[in-house]
Amino acid sequence: MATGGMDEASNMKVILKHYVSGSPQETDMHLTAGTIKLKVPKDSNSIILKNLYLSCDPYMIFKMMKLERQLTDPYVLGSPITGYGVAKVLDSAHPGFAMDDLVWGITGWEEYSLISDPKNFFKIQHTDVPLSYYAGILGMPGITAYIGFYELCAPKKGDYVFVSAACGAVGQLVGQFAKLHGCHVVGSAGSPEKVDILKNKFGFDEAFNYKDEPNFDATLKRHCPEGIDIYFDNVGGKMLDAVLLNLRPHARIAVCGMISQYNREQPDGIQNLSSMVLKEARMQGYLATNYYHLYPKYLEIILPLIKESKVVYVEDVADGLENAPKALVGIFSGRNIGKQVVAVNCL
Amino acid sequence: MATGGMDEASNMKVILKHYVSGSPQETDMHLTAGTIKLKVPKDSNSIILKNLYLSCDPYMIFKMMKLERQLTDPYVLGSPITGYGVAKVLDSAHPGFAMDDLVWGITGWEEYSLISDPKNFFKIQHTDVPLSYYAGILGMPGITAYIGFYELCAPKKGDYVFVSAACGAVGQLVGQFAKLHGCHVVGSAGSPEKVDILKNKFGFDEAFNYKDEPNFDATLKRHCPEGIDIYFDNVGGKMLDAVLLNLRPHARIAVCGMISQYNREQPDGIQNLSSMVLKEARMQGYLATNYYHLYPKYLEIILPLIKESKVVYVEDVADGLENAPKALVGIFSGRNIGKQVVAVNCL
Numbered sequence: 001m002a003t004g005g006m007d008e009a010s011n012m013k014v015i016l017k018h019y020v021s022g023s024p025q026e027t028d029m030h031l032t033a034g035t036i037k038l039k040v041p042k043d044s045n046s047i048i049l050k051n052l053y054l055s056c057d058p059y060m061i062f063k064m065m066k067l068e069r070q071l072t073d074p075y076v077l078g079s080p081i082t083g084y085g086v087a088k089v090l091d092s093a094h095p096g097f098a099m100d101d102l103v104w105g106i107t108g109w110e111e112y113s114l115i116s117d118p119k120n121f122f123k124i125q126h127t128d129v130p131l132s133y134y135a136g137i138l139g140m141p142g143i144t145a146y147i148g149f150y151e152l153c154a155p156k157k158g159d160y161v162f163v164s165a166a167c168g169a170v171g172q173l174v175g176q177f178a179k180l181h182g183c184h185v186v187g188s189a190g191s192p193e194k195v196d197i198l199k200n201k202f203g204f205d206e207a208f209n210y211k212d213e214p215n216f217d218a219t220l221k222r223h224c225p226e227g228i229d230i231y232f233d234n235v236g237g238k239m240l241d242a243v244l245l246n247l248r249p250h251a252r253i254a255v256c257g258m259i260s261q262y263n264r265e266q267p268d269g270i271q272n273l274s275s276m277v278l279k280e281a282r283m284q285g286y287l288a289t290n291y292y293h294l295y296p297k298y299l300e301i302i303l304p305l306i307k308e309s310k311v312v313y314v315e316d317v318a319d320g321l322e323n324a325p326k327a328l329v330g331i332f333s334g335r336n337i338g339k340q341v342v343a344v345n346c347l
Numbered sequence: 348m349a350t351g352g353m354d355e356a357s358n359m360k361v362i363l364k365h366y367v368s369g370s371p372q373e374t375d376m377h378l379t380a381g382t383i384k385l386k387v388p389k390d391s392n393s394i395i396l397k398n399l400y401l402s403c404d405p406y407m408i409f410k411m412m413k414l415e416r417q418l419t420d421p422y423v424l425g426s427p428i429t430g431y432g433v434a435k436v437l438d439s440a441h442p443g444f445a446m447d448d449l450v451w452g453i454t455g456w457e458e459y460s461l462i463s464d465p466k467n468f469f470k471i472q473h474t475d476v477p478l479s480y481y482a483g484i485l486g487m488p489g490i491t492a493y494i495g496f497y498e499l500c501a502p503k504k505g506d507y508v509f510v511s512a513a514c515g516a517v518g519q520l521v522g523q524f525a526k527l528h529g530c531h532v533v534g535s536a537g538s539p540e541k542v543d544i545l546k547n548k549f550g551f552d553e554a555f556n557y558k559d560e561p562n563f564d565a566t567l568k569r570h571c572p573e574g575i576d577i578y579f580d581n582v583g584g585k586m587l588d589a590v591l592l593n594l595r596p597h598a599r600i601a602v603c604g605m606i607s608q609y610n611r612e613q614p615d616g617i618q619n620l621s622s623m624v625l626k627e628a629r630m631q632g633y634l635a636t637n638y639y640h641l642y643p644k645y646l647e648i649i650l651p652l653i654k655e656s657k658v659v660y661v662e663d664v665a666d667g668l669e670n671a672p673k674a675l676v677g678i679f680s681g682r683n684i685g686k687q688v689v690a691v692n693c694l
Contacts, residue, residue: 269616
């Protein structure tokens with residue numbers, strides 16, 4: 001919404017009010033109105049973005065906290081929080097970007113963002129898919145699933161694969177990749193509706209609602225009676241501990257997140273790591289951001305799969321920046337079904 | 348001691364009286380006299396061994412327990428316990444072994460053993476080193492150190508390496524391998540004497556007595572201020588949890604044992620696994636027994652190192668089968684200094 005001078009627009013922002021401990025709440029954030037010049041500064045390398053979709057990702061909780069051991073730079077109080085987003089370039093002083101380019105990368109939770117150093121943005125070349133996908137299957141979560149499953153888990157046809165948070169941004173892809181690869185796939189999620197989606201939309205062989213299960217070890221013995229060759233761990237904690245009791249020899253565990261633990265003062269203690277020895281298991285932590293050099297290869301693989309409907313992607317789209325805080329805090333209680341994004345502006 | 352008929356000898360044995368829980372005690376075992384025919388049965392593939400050295404290894408505790416989840420076959424009550432040993436062939440019906448061959452493999456805790464299927468025994472070709480080494484540096488512990496460090500940890504010159512139980516059968520070798528490889532090496536052990544050996548005999552850059560340290564995280568920050576690239580984990584538990592807080596990016600953790608946890612009803616809960624994600628760390632459990640195909644390669648490397656005194660090996664030799672139970676239970680409290688073996692018969 002252009003107001004004031006020709007180049008100035010009002011700019012709604014999502015601000016972190018204070019650092020959080022435990023689960024973040026909507027009230028930890030507020031919306032505030034500002035203005036922004038929609039022209040890049042002279043002698044800069046910057047670009048001006050109109051933000052279209054914002055991605056709600058688990059890692060963001062670390063930036064909402066101020067920890068004794070700070071793992072990542074915390075958000076700046078009073079400034080808009082940041083995260084992955086899909087955006088349109090309104091103006092550019094950077095030779096790699098031009099007006100009307102579509103891009104994805106780390107942007108602000110606001111209507112418009114001035115990005116002073118856009119070198120980590122990806123230009124979107126394929127627009128015959130939903131643009132929001134670049135916050136999910138075609139963005140960081142997609143690469144996370146691809147790298148974790150194919151590069152780190154070394155899957156073989158017939159492997160027994162278990163995925164936690166299996167209906168989420170990453171899990172739903174891992175499950176589908178595993179099915180395409182000829183694996184037997186079991187997933188856990190947090191509601192009957194999600195379990196239904198796992199089985200009937202994503203083609204998981206088995207799925208269960210972990211909230212109904214008092215004893216994860218018994219649950220896994222029931223759903224994975226042959227044991228687990230590959231565990232794609234999105235949650236950590238008690239589920240990981242139970243998985244360790246159900247490993248097959250030479251099992252591989254990819255750990256891309258431990259969302260069940262992020263809002264805990266005292267994380268669950270993992271007691272069954274000695275299974276790693278006897279099962280000669282491998283556990284590999286990773287950050288998708290360090291694998292972005294493989295993004296072009298991933299796109300070549302995933303775009304045809306999307307177009308041929310061999311892989312589907314479920315999104316939970318919150319409408320408008322005013323609903324962004326609720327959407328973000330919802331992912332820590334599993335309120336979302338599928339990848340949680342926020343639609344900021346319609347094109 | 349041959350008694351009775353020409354082919355029959357008295358045969359002292361170490362018997363497990365009952366399955367143990369918690370730390371094994373000397374009183375869980377007893378010595379009993381038996382007799383054995385020193386001729387192999389006809390139409391068999393068996394060999395008769397005169398046992399020379401018996402190896403006390405942490406895994407043996409699992410065979411002394413009867414667990415709800417049995418991880419390995421327990422010892423048979425009333426029969427001699429078994430373990431790695433060095434022995435001389437007295438008689439053989441197996442085409443691969445002849446009288447007077449020296450061998451190492453899984454034998455009985457007794458003076459003489461009838462091995463009905465000796466296919467997993469290795470023939471000892473090099474006798475210009477102490478024979479007891481085939482229970483340690485030239486046997487299973489040696490391969491464990493070699494595989495864990497070189498094959499699984501992918502060491503690079505300049506890496507920061509930390510080894511727990513560093514004065515033990517495996518740890519002392521890992522530390523020396525790491526120094527030969529140009530790494531910076533820190534070790535933990537359980538007495539001032541062991542710390543002295545680490546620094547002054549094995550050439551560790553730093554070493555500490557973990558029993559003096561109330562806060563392993565602070566200890567590691569002091570001794571490994573740059574963080575840890577490679578952790579060779581022999582103990583698990585609280586030390587592993589502290590190491591997780593001190594990993595460098597792309598750290599590798601080889602887990603060949605978790606001796607601190609073996610005699611626990613409730614293992615320590617590991618709370619810091621989420622560091623695996625942010626540090627993109629890899630943890631690999633393994634069993635040396637599955638790498639024995641690399642034994643000839645290992646021998647080619649290690650024999651010259653021993654002969655040129657580039658690698659030294661400290662053993663703690665208990666004298667006589669009557670001292671074997673005490674030697675075995677001692678390794679679970681760290682009573683031994685260096686590799687614990689039992690000399691059964693002198694040659």
